[in-house]
Each structure stands twice: as C-alpha cells, then as structure tokens.
Amino acid sequence: MRTQRQVVDYSLRRRALLREVFSGRVGTYEVCDASPYLKSAAKFHGEPTEVRCPVCRRENLTNVHYIYGDELKQSAGQARRLAELPVLAMTFREFQVYVVEVCRGCGWNHLVEQYLLGRDGIVGAGQAVDAVAAGAPAGSLAGTGPARPTTRSGGRPRTRLRPGAGE
Numbered sequence: 129m130r131t132q133r134q135v136v137d138y139s140l141r142r143r144a145l146l147r148e149v150f151s152g153r154v155g156t157y158e159v160c161d162a163s164p165y166l167k168s169a170a171k172f173h174g175e176p177t178e179v180r181c182p183v184c185r186r187e188n189l190t191n192v193h194y195i196y197g198d199e200l201k202q203s204a205g206q207a208r209r210l211a212e213l214p215v216l217a218m219t220f221r222e223f224q225v226y227v228v229e230v231c232r233g234c235g236w237n238h239l240v241e242q243y244l245l246g247r248d249g250i251v252g253a254g255q256a257v258d259a260v261a262a263g264a265p266a267g268s269l270a271g272t273g274p275a276r277p278t279t280r281s282g283g284r285p286r287t288r289l290r291p292g293a294g295e
C-alpha cells in the first residue's frame with residue numbers, strides 16, 4: 129500500500145513462540161486461545177491466506193486487520209477488510225494497522241505485523257512532507273533504516289486485541 133510505513137514484523141517472535149510450543153514448553157491451550165470476537169472478526173472481515181495453521185495443520189490461517197488511531201473515533205479497534213484500507217488511508221492522516229493471524233479451527237492466533245497508514249505517508253506532495261514533519265517527534269522519521277519494534281507492545285508479541293476495547 130502506498131502510504132504504508134513504520135512496518136514492524138513479528139515473524140521472528142512467532143517462530144520463537146512456535147518453537148516453544150513444539151518443544152512442549154508452552155501448551156497449545158495457551159496459544160490457541162482466540163476469543164469469540166477474534167474468531168468472528170476472522171469470519172466476517174478476515175483475509176483468507178494460503179498458509180496452513182502451524183499448530184493444527186488442518187485449516188488455513190485468516191488474517192484480520194485491526195485499525196487504531198485517535199482520528200478513527202468510534203471505528204478505532206475495529207476489524208476491517210483489507211480492501212477497505214486504501215480508502216481509509218486516503219481519508220485519515222494516520223492510523224495504526226495490526227495484522228493478526230487466526231486459525232478458525234484450533235484458535236491459534238498471533239500478531240503478524242503492524243504498520244502505519246494514512247495520507248501523511250504520501251511523500252512527494254510538498255504539504256504532505258510538512259504534515260509528516262509537524263506530526264512527528266524531531267528526528268524520528270529522518271532515518272531511512274528499518275522500523276524499530278516499538279516498546280509499546282511491552283515486549284509481548286501476543287497482544288490480545290479486542291474490537292471495541294480501544295488501545
């Protein structure tokens with residue numbers, strides 16, 4: 129997506145957690161605990177994938193996209209279809225997207241990645257660059273290196289995202 133930025137990839141954490149599961153140090157009941165909300169979000173707003181569930185290996189995973197941000201008002205915390213995101217990205221200046229993979233069979237769920245979307249990410253249009261600079265802490269967007277994992281997730285990869293609960 130054009131305005132996608134500050135991508136944080138959780139695949140390493142996912143792999144590390146799965147290693148714990150397969151070695152028996154973490155029980156499947158601990159990781160296959162998708163809430164009814166998450167399962168229904170997967171059913172109604174989820175994006176089917178070709179990826180098999182790593183735990184039960186019976187179902188393909190579904191990706192659910194949750195959106196957060198002050199501008200979204202009552203929509204914050206909702207699951208949205210992937211196809212809706214580009215429209216929202218042109219409507220709002222900035223919002224956070226959390227992608228969560230869910231197995232609708234066994235309930236495995238894990239944060240896949242998070243990123244920012246929104247008009248502020250459009251570079252090339254002069255005023256958009258100014259908007260980015262104005263809205264960001266000094267220097268935070270100056271570098272071109274890879275996005276650092278935020279400390280906001282508290283070091284726990286398996287955030288429990290509940291629609292409507294806010295951040």
Ligand SMILES: [Zn+2]
Nearest residue numbers: 181184231234
């Ligand atoms: Zn499964």
